[in-house]
Amino acid sequence: MQQAILLTGISSGIGLTTAHYLLQRGLTVYGSLRSGDAEAGLTDHPAFTALQFDVTDRAAIRAAVQRIVADGKQLVGVVNNAGIAISGPVETLSEAQYRKQFDVNVFGLIAVSQETLPQLHAARAAGLSPRIVNIGSVSGYLTSPFTTLYSASKFAVEALTDGMRRELSPFGIDVISVAPGPVKTPIWAKGREQTEAYQGTRYEGVLEKLGPYTKAAEADGVEPELVAAAIYRALTDPSPKPNVLVMKKSWLVKLLRLTPKRFQDKFFLKRLAENRRY
Ligand SMILES: NC(=O)c1ccc[n+]([C@@H]2O[C@H](COP(=O)([O-])OP(=O)(O)OC[C@H]3O[C@@H](n4cnc5c(N)ncnc54)[C@H](OP(=O)(O)O)[C@@H]3O)[C@@H](O)[C@H]2O)c1
Structure with a gap:
């Protein structure tokens, strides 16, 4: 049976680049998008199939998995890449916004994992090495101000990754997180649109700084191919690392995590004042 x-989330950014990257290396890819058509370069590829579902719609996820089974394919890997980044001060976020952040990045990831796990158990029974790869973020390692909800969702992704790996490794299923730092993708522009909504609030002054701060982070970001390569390794290496941080100066993040929280506070506020990130 073909694997x-x-x-x-293959409509743009890391998902789109990763779909190409995996296809170029001979993998068969089912890529999900919420609406419209996948990029022509993907739909033209014989090993690519587009699926339409929102990760918050469990019935649609289930139908998509059934389609893979009906095609006679054995699912061996799931990459939970779909995600959104809601930014702005926690004080001013609406209930709809903070719930949406978790609905997509956390509960969507759980739903896709639950709906695909029966197929991954079947893959193991067939002697294969099935994996779930969750796309986390450096925001799941450290919390920057004004992307706090996003960070909370990505800390949850790290916890889900570690917990699920410990639950599923006895069944031969590996669960890995690939956590990028800043990557040049459309997610930044989407985030900027949201922060404009906070003008006129008591946070206006800091939000004026946040614009240049996030622009600097995006400009210094890595190309999505670097993340795609890490995802490919997570799917195919015989002994993959369980948590991979993909960014320039990842050593600084690992070091900063070990410092006292008050020191981290000063670090972030100084960087924000200077329009710099890590
Ligand atoms: N770019 C970065 O700097 C960065 C850094 C760390 C982690 N990440 C993570 O990398 C992943 C991909 O982000 P990206 O930077 O490539 O951003 P992106 O270009 O905005 O791509 C996000 C993808 O997720 C999809 N998506 C959003 N909401 C969805 C939903 N409810 N159901 C199904 N699909 C949905 C989007 O589809 P639509 O077109 O339909 O909205 C899109 O295909 C995310 O998990 C993000 O948190 C990104």
């Missing part, structure tokens, strides 16, 4: 990977 296949399910990759969520």
Whole structure:
């Protein structure tokens, strides 16, 4: 039976680049998007199939998994990439915004994992090495101000990754997180649109700084191919690392995590004042 990977969120950014990267290396890819058509370069590829679902719609996820089974493919890998980044001060976020952040990045990831796990158990029974690869973030390692909800969702992704790996490794299923630092993708522009909504609030002054701060982070970001390569390794290496941080100066993040929280506070506020990130 031919083996296949399910990759969520292939309409742009890391998902789109990863779909190409995996296809170029001979993998069969089912890529999900919420609406419209996948990029022509993908739909033209014989090993690519587009699936339409929102990760918050469990019935649609289930139908998509059934489609893979009906195609006679054995699912061996799931990449939970779909995600959104809601920014702004916690004080001013609406209930709809903070719930949406978790609905997509956390509960969506759980739903896709639950719906695909029966297929991954079947893959193991067939002697294969099935994996779930969760796309986390450096924001799941450290919390920057004004992307706090996003960070909370990505800390949850790290916890889910570690916990699920410990639950599933006895069944031969590996669960890995690939956590990028800043990457040049459309997610930044989407985030900027949201912060404009906070003008006129008591946070206006800091939000004026946040614009240049996030622009500097995006400009210094890595190309999505670097993340795609890490995802490919997570799916195919015989002994993959369980948590991979993909960014320039990842050593600084690992070091900063070990410092006292008050020191971290000063670090972030100084960087924000200077329009710099890590
Ligand atoms: N770019 C970065 O700097 C960075 C850094 C660390 C981690 N990440 C993570 O990398 C992942 C991909 O982000 P990206 O930077 O490539 O951003 P992106 O270009 O905005 O791509 C996000 C993808 O997720 C999809 N998506 C959003 N909401 C969805 C939903 N409810 N159901 C299904 N799909 C949904 C989007 O589809 P639509 O087009 O339909 O909205 C899109 O395909 C995210 O998990 C993000 O948190 C990104």
